[in-house]
Amino acid sequence: MPASVKDLVLILQLFFPRDLALQQGLYVLAVIISMYPLLRLHANQRREPRQPARTGWYKSIATLLTTAFSDESNNVEAWPSGLGGDRVAEYTENICRDLDKLYMLLGLAEGTTDVESTFDFRRAKPILATSRLNCVFCPPGDSNLVPTLRRRRWDKIQTVWLLDSSFHWVEASLLVAHCARCNADYYPDRITYTLHPGTRSRQERLEYSADFLRISKHGIWVHRQIALAQEKALHRFHSGWSNFADWVNDCTGNAKHKMTARQSQRLFLEHFSRRLLVAHGKDSTFHCEAHPSSKLLAQEVRKVIGTNGGVLPSSMSHGCTECTHVKRYRSDLIQEGAVLGSNTGVAEFDRS
Template sequence: MLSLNPDDLTAPSPPSSFPAPRIILCTTHISCIFCPPGDSNIIPTLRRQEKPQSVWLLDNACRWVEADLLLAHCISCHADYYPDCVTYRDGGNKRRQRLDMAPQYLRISRHGIWADRRIASLQENALNRFHGGWSNFADWINDSTGARRNLTHRQSQRLFMEHFSRRLLLFHEKDTDFSCGAHPNTHSLSEAVRAAIGVNGGVLGAAMSHGCVDCTHLKRYHSDLIADGVVLGDELNVAGVPPEANTNELPDIPADPAADQLPPLQQQQAAGEGMPRGYTRLAVMDGKTIGCVTHSYLNLKCALDICEGPLVNYKDGRFCDGHSNLRDICGIIPCGRPVRQPGALTCDDLLHIDWQRKYDNRFSWMSFPGVQRVIRRQQADGENSGETGPALRIELGALGETPGNQVVHSFRAKTTYWLQTVHSPQVLAILDRIWAEYPESKPSFIAYDDACSLLRHIVTQDSDSTWLLTTKFIVDAWHYIGHRATDILCRLWCNPAPTNGSQPDLILVAQDDNGSTHQTRAFNTETAEQLNSWLSGFEPQLRQMSDVNYDFFVHVLMMIYAECVQKQVEKKDLGLSEEFWAEATGV
């Protein structure tokens, strides 16, 4: 009757008569991290450098509020302490910067714009759950809040880089040694972080120590299969595949010299009672091409024919970093004169201006059906015989005495047609790089769709390779069915689950409803395909990135995926128990 909740009769709080206090942004340090203790073992304390500076803050409720920024200063070494970093002078008297790895606030613009770290957590969740990039996240924040002040795409990208720079450095255990130039821009920061954790690749240290019941099993022996009542089959058959796929009617194949160099398989004797049993670990490997259509894609590169460098700006850029100075030079090669005005593509030569105008308008008069008709006509006339696919040869007017199709220009970035042609030497180099610092963590088995070719390369090129002593290479079940008919080495050495008991580590024994025992595959060799499927959701974002942003973004995705896998392991209680390690190692 009085609009009171009978379960909660506490007096309501009256509205506050005072405005909410302004948020203060400052460092959490109270003493200098660089200066050694002085007299009486006292570390120099920090001093406020100047009066508070008024800044804008996107708080944890996605509201724009004004806040006060306080900077701290060490009077001994002249280091400056910001809420999210520390700047100092190095031995060469240059200003350097160390990141605070757990700040509450992050600076996202040089013009006094900050964001609460929890906004970055929202951005990370949007990336993981909805595959939303920094541009989409900024639009979502602006649409949701309806505030007059907007989060720009650049600020959202800076928030992404600041947040994930710290996450990646901590994840790769590079946080204590990392430093970069003071107050770097977004590109410089991502470039410095990439240099610390891996350029054109990297290794997740956590993956080397990962273990769960899906990838790590207790060591099994031939005697275990016999004790379980397994009916052994043929060495060429694969456990867990339909019966019609397990046919013994295979064509005769000539002997393979590489197979003769491999030592014969020997059954290990079971460990004695009370002795450590040991364990087996399997890793799955596969390739992934981002932006591919049937394993091929077009990649943008520098506008110069002689250069294969990546673009600095993939949105509307034309040159790589090494040739960026050519932006102010006439795009007609080899003119060499400066452009007539900033942003122009040609000099003030009227012939060059007119030819560029015709080039820009080369499609304006044609509809899409018209383009298709011209392509069909040119193909019928044999004009595109050297092309890999349908192509349109544009007929432009001559420039002076040079025919239109022979004019060399840099009006747009060039494209390169790539194929996924990774060969065994490259794959071996990747494996060597991954396990270079973790030789003791090499897996017992590596599943790869072309493991037979990789094994043949190792045997023929380096028969003393440690890979032959530590790891067996197997082909995943789906590819093996086709390989065994044409490859004798694959038939004998790369079976993912042979039913003859020669590889008991790859076999588990299951019992059906009728009480009959059957052999099943011990490992899921298709896990790499699951990762590839997940990565495909980020393909639109990765396709148009610069090389630095691409590497940084892939590092972020690998970290997020590894953490998601670990959470699933913990949620489903799939971790390796103390009893497992006691039986495996005796400790």
């Protein structure tokens, strides 16, 4: 019979101090589950004659438990007043002494080898929603309160695909917030609104601290950590959008869900548009057509920050071992004798 909540309650009552912090208690329980292979090695060694009651495996289990109960807790208040390091040793000893019975309560019978499948905890779907609580456009009302955000009543909970921070494709739930007064919609990464009441054309503002970015109108989202990984790949490996998409697909190994080169390009534009706007101090004033295409978004950002807003003047004359050569213009190469012609590849240059 598989373990039940009743068994878990019994384990907590028998082996854990009542005043132990919840976060640390769950951590210690996870450590105990992960140590099951060590108990099997300890029991197997004990079958030989003249083996000590406390083998090296047993001592390793005790050490890991002591560490989990004490050193790895950053919360000084995890232990109540008067419960010091001696109680750590006491609770560690209690668990080690009856560890085989504890595993029986957890449903790990003798001979179980695949602990991960036994404790394959189902992950909850990530929730994609705005971090805001009130409308940023509406002034306070009669009660001096800013309108709160509601869930759009005509919307169902949308199921979308998310590439999370650990490079796994997971299903997520998307919920869009709505202001009933000005009809602004709040997505996790942007706010859409009408410029003038009664008009149907909508504009959008970007959210600059968003944890999730939409890279496809068909419900494909990525965690911001993926955008940072793309930034490092572009900087360190000079990777293109297609190369990065292929690398992500190789890492995820998911045959059903693949990042396309267009989605990789969109991720780049969403991330670096925000970076450039913040760097130029335009983040509070930037707005564009709601849900723009990649081309339109790039055009609007360039219009706001200026034609050369994304160019660092110092990079035009920079050269080092990390770069292949100093930045050159076509006219400079021709003046130095490079034979270019119509060739768009490597320039032929006579160094003699």
